[in-house]
Amino acid sequence: MELKRVVVTGLGALTPIGNDAKTAWENAVNGVSGAGPITHFDASKFKTQFACEVKGFNPADHFDRKKARTLDLYAMYALVAADEAINDAKLENENVDKNRVGVIFAAGIGGLHTFEEEAGYFALHGEEQGPKYNPFFIPKMIADIAAGHISIEHSFRGPNFGTVSACASSNNALVDAFNLIRLGMADAIVAGGAEAAVFPAGVGGFNSMKALSTRNDDPASASRPFSGSRDGFVIGEGAAALVLEELEHAKARGAHIYAEVAGGGMSADAYHITATHPEGLGAKLVMENALKDAGMKPEDIDYINLHGTSTPVGDISEAKAIKEVFGDHAYKVSLSSTKSMTGHLLGAAGAIEALFSVKAITDGIVPPTINHVEGDNDPEVDYDLDFTFNKAKKREINAVLSNTFGFGGHNAAIIFKKYKE
Template sequence: MATTVVVTGLGTTSPLGGDVASTWEGALAGRSGVRPLENDWVERYELPVSFAGQLAVPAAEVLTRPETRRMDPSAQYAMVAAREAWADAGSPEVDGERLGVVVASGIGGVWTMLDAWDTIQAKGARRVMPLTVPMLMPNSPAAYVSLEVGARAGVHTPVSACASGAEAVAYGVEMIRSGRADIVVVGGTEAAIHPMPLASFAKMRALSTRNDDPAGASRPYDVTRDGFVMGEGSGVLVLESAEHAAARGARVYAEIAGVGLSSDAYDIAPPDPSGRGQELAMRAALRDADVSDRDVVHVNAHATSTPAGDGVEAAAMRRGLGGEADHVAVSATKSMTGHLLGGAGALETIFTVLAVRDRVAPPTINVTELEPGIDIDLVRGTPRPLPGGQIAALNNAFGFGGHNVALVVRSV
């Protein structure tokens, strides 16, 4: 019999708030965390996009000055979220050899890398910071979190573009199921609101260019959507075997009941238009959780607001859930947070856990007219109550390169 894996701690820093409570309150209120960029480099480099989902609470207001100097922003965000999650779990006393960490990032320390290159060009190699490599490594956030909690069962960093955060959750589940750990701190982080990623995504025509309406720019499934909105932040969860959680009297939010992973083998950027890989991941997650499509009442969709991606996912959900899709409340929370890239899947897992716990699906904002052919029950404008009894929800996360992850969250 498979080990039951439960969630005992949550932490985040996001465009909606500096912690879980404020972020969840903002999501239920349908508030946008997207605003204009005030950086002088927007005009200096003539960026075609001048807005993003920036942190509501800067990390420098939470961490010490020495910490911010030694960590890339991606690690700073992860540390803020991890400390909240660990405290929320009761700061459990656990043998470090039974404690793991899996914190993902899609891009890693882009600020550190490009700042170091600027320093070399302007001032020479002697002026590069000695900690540059440890700061820019994609595994730096995970390593810092492992140092914080004393994890020795393993520290890992999945890098799978926008599926990274959800894949970290899946990896943590497997660490517990396999017996490697009793507790695993999992999540994702990203700090890529920098001229280079913004310019690059814009050149791909992947970003919305609604500079005159930043708060309304992320419009998943809307007929007028024109691209995703860059976001930043981190989401971290504490996963624990149900047996270990019960033994220490831990408060349990929900169960991570199933994980499903697949790959498209189609293209380096856009998803397979057939949606086969996404459907496969969803079906695998349901099978792993031993739940039927009739048990699913809610989906937190990947739904980035791109013309190429939203319709593919909607069709894959329709096939994966069959006729039951008519009764599944679908939320697209990137409409409020923007797209946190490697942090998105983790933050949206937190949203899914809270939706199951509180029996409420958060709204999708900015949708005025669904694109014709998108046949899903999208929660629009205001939150929607979810049923009583035992319920299950899906969280989808898909990334460049054809990475597909689906997670089943079940009530306890």
């Protein structure tokens, strides 16, 4: 069976550094930090009092009151990002068979705020009132519901589900979409991820694990991947969506093609529930699997969008894995962690980083890893690697590898390449 070629025809984003794909990319290139004091709740008693929140988002601008009552914030973010990608791809304005358009949308956690509200209300009032729950509690909370809402909104009746693999979730969504399309099971799929966990349970839970930065005096510089003084990740929120489409289908309707999906890989660390393998064994395997699937050699990759969360252990293991996989070419490939600007969007991280990877190809720009101060080095990090510290770099980019690694040892990587006839 000959596998079909898959291309990217639509982009959409709602992020801490921009409420659409164009703005988010421009701010990433310019090294804008999305971090600031938490506004979603009073965080004054928390160890971490800042986050990378979406700014200026008003649900009333997008949903009527009746619809908004049925949606957790993460699903709202998903719908807005997906709408942009669908409009960008002109899927609604063309003669497409909606029975063959799918939606695969990820969340690492899902409707955490809804769960927190409902469980908190029951804890306060359950004994006197009995089990009174909002009828929308379950359908607002579950991690697959964003995919359902997008399909309902646009009457897309193709493959429809959510992927949950912690911080690898939306890369898994993209790889699944890629595989279904190239196997001929769909013509196009809206794929991506959304997350909205900047609430007490999310921040408090990650604080208890000592996973978050506590640099409350300077939030903007707190996410500093591969720097010696990094002290944890900055939690982020938002969504991103990409329309993946079978090449001939896209060409037949005159769709704009941003890039081609070359391959995807998956693996497991099989090591620890939260920590990455110290030698990066799972990270090494997932990159090798992605390259093999794409039929590419390490030397074919020009840029790697790193998982790079700014945690003490995770950054080191990823850098080790890259040197193992890429050998001498590791010193020629451009590297950067855009989480230094967006923070860590958890289940949505892979989607926004895939969008940045595609834009890096189309614009010939490597976005920076911000917040590195000269001399702020970790003795276990090889600074001969090109981390693109602090300033974006122009270069021709023919292929990009984007990494994601999640709690549970879940790893997913995807490769995009410049589209050529």
